[in-house]
Amino acid sequence: MINIGIIGSGNRGIRCYGLYLLKKKKDIAKIVGVSDPDRKRLEVAKKVLKLDDDAIFTNTEKLLEMKNLDAIIITSPDYTHKDIAISAFNRGLDVLCEKPLALTVEDCDEILEAQRKSGKILCVGFVLxxxxxxxxxxxxxxxxxxxxxxxxxxxxxxxxxxxxxxxxxxxxxxxxxxxxxxxxxxxxxxxxxxxxxxxxxxxxxxxxxxxxxGKEPDDKRCSSCEKKNECPEALLEKNISWDYGEASISIEIEDKCVFAKxxxxxxxxxxxxxxxxxxxxxxxxxxxxxxxxxxxxxxxxxxxxxxxxxxxxxxxxxxxxxxxxxxxxxxxxxxxxxxxxPGGHGGGDPGLIDDFLRCCITRENVGADGIAGRxxxxxxxxxxxxxxxxxxxxxxxxx
Ligand SMILES: NC(=O)c1ccc[n+]([C@@H]2O[C@H](COP(=O)([O-])OP(=O)(O)OC[C@H]3O[C@@H](n4cnc5c(N)ncnc54)[C@H](O)[C@@H]3O)[C@@H](O)[C@H]2O)c1
Known part of the structure; x- marks a missing residue:
């Protein structure tokens, strides 16, 4: 059994990877923890992925300290990927990191160096x-x-x-x-x-x-803008709702003006x-x-x-x-x-996670590896x- 931690309890973490692991891969993989600084999102992850209280973490480092962890899936925002990936390799974990691997080529090289030292697997979210x-x-x-x-x-x-x-x-x-x-x-x-x-x-x-x-103030929001009904770029629905059957979540998203300085x-x-x-x-x-x-x-x-x-x-x-x-x-x-x-990205989402799980078991190289990310x-x-x-x-x- 591959014990997996999911870092980032958002769209990719829960909707794409978490639910797929739970519903289709129970025989070979188990989600043992989820981290996210946003407690509201964690509570949904707990319910949807059927986790205990001690499997959810607002601090990602605490999740990485779990004794029974084999691998992690990084689905937090792009600017967090580098530090989390390096920390995971230093703890001897296999890593599936969403794209982009990191924001700069230098950061990618640091990740690859940590991976090389650890001898662990790095798969990048190139679902295509x-x-x-x-x-x-x-x-x-x-x-x-x-x-x-x-x-x-x-x-x-x-x-x-x-x-x-x-x-x-x-x-x-x-x-x-x-x-x-x-x-x-x-x-x-x-x-x-x-x-x-x-x-x-x-x-x-x-x-x-x-x-x-453009020239608009940085804190200008669609919801309070006087032109919101005529502006074709206005984001009028500030909440995204996801219904998972067992639980639903409504997340407020940013509606800053697209013409800001x-x-x-x-x-x-x-x-x-x-x-x-x-x-x-x-x-x-x-x-x-x-x-x-x-x-x-x-x-x-x-x-x-x-x-x-x-x-x-x-x-x-x-x-x-x-x-x-x-x-x-x-x-x-x-x-x-x-x-x-079938599946997201024309079957690319399940294809990627299947390859990662297979390689965690066989120790073969994945199809979308760290070099490709770099x-x-x-x-x-x-x-x-x-x-x-x-x-x-x-x-x-x-x-
Ligand atoms: N492969 C693809 O085709 C594809 C598609 C969409 C997004 N992505 C990538 O997936 C990643 C997540 O995107 P998303 O759409 O799920 O975003 P999202 O905003 O829905 O989810 C990200 C989550 O990470 C949490 N988070 C922030 N900092 C964190 C930290 N330090 N540790 C743990 N969690 C943290 C946020 O609170 C949020 O819940 C991004 O890197 C994005 O580029 C890839």
């Missing part, structure tokens, strides 16, 4: 690697080798939910999220790194704040990335598109692969993911149907730095 759409793209490029030698690649992240997800709350400050390349784009950059199958060597970026940010993360970025195997890639992220989707291009000397997942215009207009290959010499087009597994942050944090300084950032000085 366990979604059949992305697995198939990897296979086409690296196993079936249908594209030939990849020369150019690219990805565009269109985020229709930028205002709602990132600009009303703590994510809007670089010190908390590392910027939205680090916080959000880390997933797609990981897919580029994985399918290109090489290490990034340099990145150059342009970007800025074009729609969000203090906002210092970018709302659009364009990167060019070069790889050790000479592949050149581009990446574009926009936080203000009408639709929500991820698109990828991989162009080889034999064929071009294009994929789109998911494509959501509205609740009524959701299109299935697909992969298209066009062969250069014959112009023949192949459409590859993809069947997604290499993605190298590009994302490097991209943020490049936009800020106007310089090309070399990524391979220290590994």
């Amino acid at each position: 690697r366990y979604n059949n759409f992305y697995r198939k793209m990897y296979e086409i490029a690296n196993v079936e080798k249908k594209l030939g030698r990849i020369i150019i690649a690219g990805a565009i992240d269109s985020v229709s939910t930028g205002s709602q997800y990132f600009f009303h709350g703590w994510w809007r400050l670089r010190k908390n999220s590392g910027g939205l390349l680090v916080q959000k784009a880390t997933h797609s950059i990981d897919i580029l790194n994985w399918v290109i199958n090489s290490k990034p060597v340099r990145v150059y970026g342009e970007g800025g704040l074009a729609v969000f940010g 203090e906002i210092d993360v970018y709302d659009h970025e364009v990167l060019t990335i070069s790889y050790e195997n000479n592949v050149k890639a581009f990446f574009v992220e926009s936080q203000f598109t009408p639709d929500y989707k991820r698109e990828f291009w991989f162009i080889g000397d034999k064929a071009r692969m294009y994929g789109i997942d998911p494509y959501i215009v509205s609740k009524k207009d959701k299109r299935k993911p697909y992969i298209e290959i066009v062969y250069r010499h014959t112009r023949e087009k192949e459409i590859i149907p993809v069947k997604l597994n 290499e993605s942050i190298a590009v994302c944090a490097g991209g943020e730095k490049s936009i800020e300084t106007g310089k090309i950032i070399e990524l391979r000085r220290k590994v």
Whole structure:
């Protein structure tokens, strides 16, 4: 039995991992503790995950001191990941850490060093690697080798939910999220790194704040704003309610004005990335598109692969993911149907946790490991730095 502690009793900790472990993995894993500084959230975790009083902690270090712990799942905010991961490795625990692994590449390296010393497992929350759409793209490029030698690649992240997800709350400050390349784009950059199958060597970026940010006071709130009924960005529902059957919770979320002065993360970025195997890639992220989707291009000397997942215009207009290959010499087009597994992120959420549990038992390397977490942050944090300084950032000085 793998005894697991969950750090952070929020959306990912309880809704994604906690309930899955309890309902589907009882035979191999047991949740022995949950930590969160927010007592209200802990009480819900206790009820939903059927825990005793001595299994909930407002202090994460106290949870890590538990004698019977084998592994932890870190689902606390991004800026807490580094210290918690290092503390867990120093205590000899296996770690599943949500993305981003950390906010800077230096912090990722400290985590990897602690992991190396401990000999324990580090799995990073790159759930897309366990979604059949992305697995198939990897296979086409690296196993079936249908594209030939990849020369150019690219990805565009269109985020229709930028205002709602990132600009009303703590994510809007670089010190908390590392910027939205680090916080959000880390997933797609990981897919580029994985399918290109090489290490990034340099990145150059342009970007800025074009729609969000501005001159409004930092403490201005939608709930008390005189323009709340006409502002399309206003967050009118300050509470998110989750119903778990046995328990429900209503959590108040931040409704700060998205046009505040203090906002210092970018709302659009364009990167060019070069790889050790000479592949050149581009990446574009926009936080203000009408639709929500991820698109990828991989162009080889034999064929071009294009994929789109998911494509959501509205609740009524959701299109299935697909992969298209066009062969250069014959112009023949192949459409590859993809069947997604059940579960969040097209089956990626259960796929990731299953792999972590399997590797805790077999001691094999996980599919989304710490190096992948580090290499993605190298590009994302490097991209943020490049936009800020106007310089090309070399990524391979220290590994
Ligand atoms: N893999 C993915 O696709 C994916 C999707 C969403 C979020 N995430 C990541 O998961 C993490 C959690 O996101 P969420 O949406 O569940 O956020 P959330 O706000 O719902 O939950 C975070 C919880 O952590 C608690 N917390 C704060 N400091 C803590 C500490 N020091 N120790 C323990 N708990 C602490 C908060 O009180 C909160 O209850 C973030 O790092 C986020 O980037 C990953």
